[in-house]
Amino acid sequence: MDLIRLTGIERVFHLGDSTVHALNRLDVSIEAGEYVAIMGPSGSGKSTLLNLLGLLDRPDAGSYHLEGRDVTTLSPDEQAAVRSRRIGFVFQSFHLVPRLTAAENVALPMMLAGIPAAERAQRVAQALKDFGLDQRADHRPDQLSGGQRQRVAIARATIMQPAVLLADEPTGNLDRATGDDVIHLLEALNQRGMTLIIVTHDQKIGSRANRQLMMEDGELRHDSAAVHLRSMDANPPGPLSGKGGDEVSPAAPAPDTPAAGGA
Amino acid sequence: MRTADVLRFARDAATGYPLRTSLSVLAMAIGVAAVVVLTALGDGARRYVVEQFSALGSNLVIVLPGRSATGGFSPANAVTTTPRDLTVDDAFALTRLPSVRRVAPLTAGTSEINANGRLRETIVAGTSSTYLEIRSFKMAQGMFLPEADWNRGAPVAVIGSKIKEEIFGAAPAVGELIRLGDRRLRIIGVLKSVGQGLGMNTDEVVFVPVNIAQSMFNSNTLFRVLIEARSRDQIEGVKLEVAAVLKARHGNEEDITVITQDAVLATFDKLLRALTAAVAGIAAISLAVAGILVMNVMLVAVTQRTAEIGLLMALGARGATIRDAFMAEAAMLSIVGALTGYGLGLFGAFVLRQMYPVFPAYPPNWAVIAALGTALTTGLLFGIMPARRAARLDPVQALMKH
Numbered sequence: 001m002d003l004i005r006l007t008g009i010e011r012v013f014h015l016g017d018s019t020v021h022a023l024n025r026l027d028v029s030i031e032a033g034e035y036v037a038i039m040g041p042s043g044s045g046k047s048t049l050l051n052l053l054g055l056l057d058r059p060d061a062g063s064y065h066l067e068g069r070d071v072t073t074l075s076p077d078e079q080a081a082v083r084s085r086r087i088g089f090v091f092q093s094f095h096l097v098p099r100l101t102a103a104e105n106v107a108l109p110m111m112l113a114g115i116p117a118a119e120r121a122q123r124v125a126q127a128l129k130d131f132g133l134d135q136r137a138d139h140r141p142d143q144l145s146g147g148q149r150q151r152v153a154i155a156r157a158t159i160m161q162p163a164v165l166l167a168d169e170p171t172g173n174l175d176r177a178t179g180d181d182v183i184h185l186l187e188a189l190n191q192r193g194m195t196l197i198i199v200t201h202d203q204k205i206g207s208r209a210n211r212q213l214m215m216e217d218g219e220l221r222h223d224s225a226a227v228h229l230r231s232m233d234a235n236p237p238g239p240l241s242g243k244g245g246d247e248v249s250p251a252a253p254a255p256d257t258p259a260a261g262g263a
Numbered sequence: 264m265r266t267a268d269v270l271r272f273a274r275d276a277a278t279g280y281p282l283r284t285s286l287s288v289l290a291m292a293i294g295v296a297a298v299v300v301l302t303a304l305g306d307g308a309r310r311y312v313v314e315q316f317s318a319l320g321s322n323l324v325i326v327l328p329g330r331s332a333t334g335g336f337s338p339a340n341a342v343t344t345t346p347r348d349l350t351v352d353d354a355f356a357l358t359r360l361p362s363v364r365r366v367a368p369l370t371a372g373t374s375e376i377n378a379n380g381r382l383r384e385t386i387v388a389g390t391s392s393t394y395l396e397i398r399s400f401k402m403a404q405g406m407f408l409p410e411a412d413w414n415r416g417a418p419v420a421v422i423g424s425k426i427k428e429e430i431f432g433a434a435p436a437v438g439e440l441i442r443l444g445d446r447r448l449r450i451i452g453v454l455k456s457v458g459q460g461l462g463m464n465t466d467e468v469v470f471v472p473v474n475i476a477q478s479m480f481n482s483n484t485l486f487r488v489l490i491e492a493r494s495r496d497q498i499e500g501v502k503l504e505v506a507a508v509l510k511a512r513h514g515n516e517e518d519i520t521v522i523t524q525d526a527v528l529a530t531f532d533k534l535l536r537a538l539t540a541a542v543a544g545i546a547a548i549s550l551a552v553a554g555i556l557v558m559n560v561m562l563v564a565v566t567q568r569t570a571e572i573g574l575l576m577a578l579g580a581r582g583a584t585i586r587d588a589f590m591a592e593a594a595m596l597s598i599v600g601a602l603t604g605y606g607l608g609l610f611g612a613f614v615l616r617q618m619y620p621v622f623p624a625y626p627p628n629w630a631v632i633a634a635l636g637t638a639l640t641t642g643l644l645f646g647i648m649p650a651r652r653a654a655r656l657d658p659v660q661a662l663m664k665h
Contacts, residue, residue, distance in 0.1 A: 112578055
């Protein structure tokens with residue numbers, strides 16, 4: 001069974017008189033444990049897609065099944081409960097609460113979920129140790145380096161053991177070396193079974209994923225998994241891990257020229 | 264989210280912005296302190312007046328010469344412009360009333376006391392032996408004026424404690440001769456210090472028999488007649504009887520005024536209570552202003568922490584949780600402000616009492632409860648709107664504000 005199944009998802013924004021189809025008839029399925037990169041130029045709808053996947057936004061049409069359950073029809077409070085238990089967020093700008101220490105930031109989702117303080121402390125200590133942050137537990141975000149901040153954010157995103165981890169440009173505010181560390185950390189989590197979805201416009205990072213979703217003008221232009229299947233049907237399967245998809249992507253949009261897009 | 268966690272989160276949020284928090288706490292504190300200090304002043308004035316009247320003695324009925332202003336106007340009044348004297352004989356006639364326990368005539372004037380080589384101006388009060396009991400004074404040394412015919416008092420004097428101190432110092436005064444105006448009198452007693460009593464400091468008064476004072480000041484009229492009723496219930500009866508007796512003695516003319524301590528007390532009490540309430544009301548306006556300031560601060564907090572609110576939503580916070588956290592923060596600002604203000608107000612009242620020791624400036628309980636209650640209510644009430652605004656933020660929009 002798919003972890004995530006989007007069918008006919010549409011998201012329309014009204015800006016003054018003009019309407020923008022941020023997402024247009026989107027059908028995507030993602031299985032548990034996958035490593036997916038959502039790529040595309042800015043304004044292509046990849047962030048909107050991530051917000052929908054994270055239940056921060058609602059589609060105007062279509063349905064979203066998470067773990068077999070239709071979550072589009074849930075009440076805001078029920079959606080909050082799903083976010084709390086099943087979804088982890090990692091943001092480009094870390095989004096740590098500046099007045100809270102690293103440990104308190106990591107404990108925040110558990111606090112919101114009403115987990116007792118004793119259990120929180122124990123799980124936070126374990127998480128900080130796992131992420132190599134045990135020496136930084138009492139530091140505030142402004143006393144941490146960028147890489148440490150993002151590691152705190154990842155620890156926070158995974159502390160509730162969610163089914164899926166959504167990362168929005170997780171290396172966007174980091175230099176190359178620390179960015180690579182963060183990517184390796186996320187990949188290690190993925191290897192332990194956590195579904196990982198990264199939004200990025202960095203080809204190099206995107207190409208590391210097992211599957212690339214290329215977005216453009218609110219449409220899915222290219223899905224490396226689909227190419228993979230098609231290529232298995234037609235041509236002999238190439239030794240493509242990620243590089244192959246990366247090469248294909250610039251060419252892919254060419255055949256089926258603008259279908260929807262702006263006005 | 265657990266209640267303890269909500270409170271802790273709100274506390275950390277408030278202390279995370281110390282300047283903004285302390286300013287709104289200060290505003291609330293000033294409002295509460297204003298109520299506490301101003302009501303302490305108003306209620307202090309009331310207590311002061313009540314104490315002054317109570318110090319006069321109990322079950323007291325006082326007769327003043329002259330008509331009361333509320334008597335109305337008649338041609339007869341217009342003719343008799345000068346009221347008939349209130350004489351010692353009038354006062355003595357009142358002693359025969361059954362419901363009267365004691366009567367003391369009182370005449371007063373200023374003169375010079377000259378003794379022990381020192382001279383000072385003093386108030387001279389002419390009265391009788393009964394005055395001591397009516398006013399519940401105590402003797403420090405010697406005895407008060409002796410019982411005698413009110414028209415034939417002996418040439419003796421009783422002095423207040425301050426006069427004794429200033430003229431004789433530590434030396435014994437009883438038995439000494441003094442010159443008071445043109446009289447030579449022997450001191451037979453010194454009063455214990457009692458302090459202020461209705462504008463007349465008894466410690467600075469020389470008491471002499473009423474006939475001596477009258478001849479010194481060459482006057483037949485009395486300043487007051489003090490009457491003590493046998494019981495509290497009989498005060499009204501005494502008032503009517505006294506008025507009737509004196510009317511009969513004065514050719515059927517009501518040319519005296521009878522007041523009772525209770526009536527005066529009740530009037531002042533009512534007046535000053537109203538004043539205190541009015542002052543409290545004015546001070547309460549500052550509490551409303553402080554409440555609006557708390558709302559302002561919380562609105563700023565919501566704007567400033569929009570990204571944080573978005574994050575909390577992304578991490579699974581329900582709208583209600585975010586609303587509770589902001590409400591708790593507003594409540595904390597109000598509570599801390601109110602308690603600080605209460606402390607400040609008590610301190611202000613303490614300073615007032617230190618500066619004016621005779622003035623019992625204690626805030627009344629009702630004012631303290633009302634001030635704290637209003638502070639908390641306005642703080643919470645004005646906290647609702649910002650908290651709801653925070654809870655209704657769109658998470659996607661909120662997260663972008665970084």
